[in-house]
Structures are given as structure tokens and as C-alpha cells.
Amino acid sequence: MDAEVFRAWMTSAATAIEVNRDHLTQLDAAIGDADHGINLHRGFTAVLRALSSRNGAAAPMTPGRILAITGKTIIYEVGGASGPLYGTAFRQAGLSLGNAADVDLPALAAALNAALAGVQRLGAAREGDKTMVDALAAATRAFGQALEERAPADDALSYLAEAASAAAIATIPMQALKGRASYLGPRSVGHEDPGAASTALILGALRDAAQSNR
């Protein structure tokens, strides 16, 4: 997977967030402050702008650099809880990839692990706390397991995205223990976590970008 695949990932993620902007905001209206879709739409719009303004720049684009620019832009634009958390996830994933021009599946698995570790270091959420960590951790685990079992790349990417979606749905019966939704206590039960839902969209976009490149 070269820089073009990572660019395509961000384009596809931005589209998925735009299409689901109101849905994400409605999820956040139920257990938060109704801004998650708006926040991420603003963030990914800025990411696409930042990436296209660096087209033809002197330094060659690498997957790691694309993720670094994405993370920096999201931290700057998104705000709230999810801005620093997503920003850290992309930046840590970018650092993990270094300046490699091409990313293989084990390198992608390592980057996902680095993203998860960064989110947990910053937000201190564990699986089951009803946050984006639920989707990211499940997806990272499913992807790692697929690699261990030597699954074909397309299958591994599908498992990644499907695990994230299933984990987002699995947040519905949970009580939130981190973030704004935790202020609701037991009243947070019965609603899908908006950050887990957006993580599933972003990882679905990764699958789409990587599979269509193969």
C-alpha cells in the first residue's frame, strides 16, 4: 500500500463522514452534545484540503507523512474529546510507519496497534467503556488474528472493518464510563457510541481504499 492508497483512504473516510454526518450527530445528541458528526466533517474536510495543498511539494509524500498531516489537522480542527484522540491515533500510526514508501500488512497491523496505544494513553479508556476504543481494539485484534492465520489481504481488511462495525453496535447495551456520555450514568445504556460508530466508518474506508487498489 503506497501513498496513493493512504490518500484514497482519507478521501473515502471524508466521504463516509460527510454522508453520515447527521447520523453521527444524532448519536451524539442522544448521549452527548450533538456535535460529533459536525466536528469530524469539519476535520476531514480540512484534511483533504491540507493533503491537496501539499500536492507536488518538495518532500515526497509517504503513507506516514499523510497520516502525520491528517493527525495534525484533526487535532487543530476537531476539538472536543475526539479531536485529540483521533489526532493522536493518526499521528502514532504515522510515526509507526516511518518514512516507508510502501506499507505491507504487518506494518499496517503495527500502525493500528500504535494508534490504539496512543488513544488509550491519552484517554485512559478500556474496552467496554463505550468509546471509540471498543471499535479500534476489536478491529486491531481481528486484523492481527487474520495475519496470524495467513488470511489473504482482502479478507484481513474485511475482518478489520467488520470487527469495527460489530464492536460499534455492541456498545449499544453498554454504560459509558469515559467521556461526556459517562455523565449520564445508566441513561447512556441503549445508544450506540458516536465515536465507535465513526471509527467503524473510518476503518471501513481503509478497507475500501486498500481493496480497490489491489
Ligand code: ADP
Ligand atoms: P465531545 O464529547 O467533546 O463532544 P465528540 O462528540 O467529538 O467530543 O466525541 C465523542 C466521542 O469521543 C465519544 O463517543 C467517544 O467514543 C470518544 N471519547 C470520549 N472520551 C474518550 C476517552 N477518554 N477515550 C476514548 N474515547 C473517548
Ligand code: MG
Ligand atoms: Mg460531542
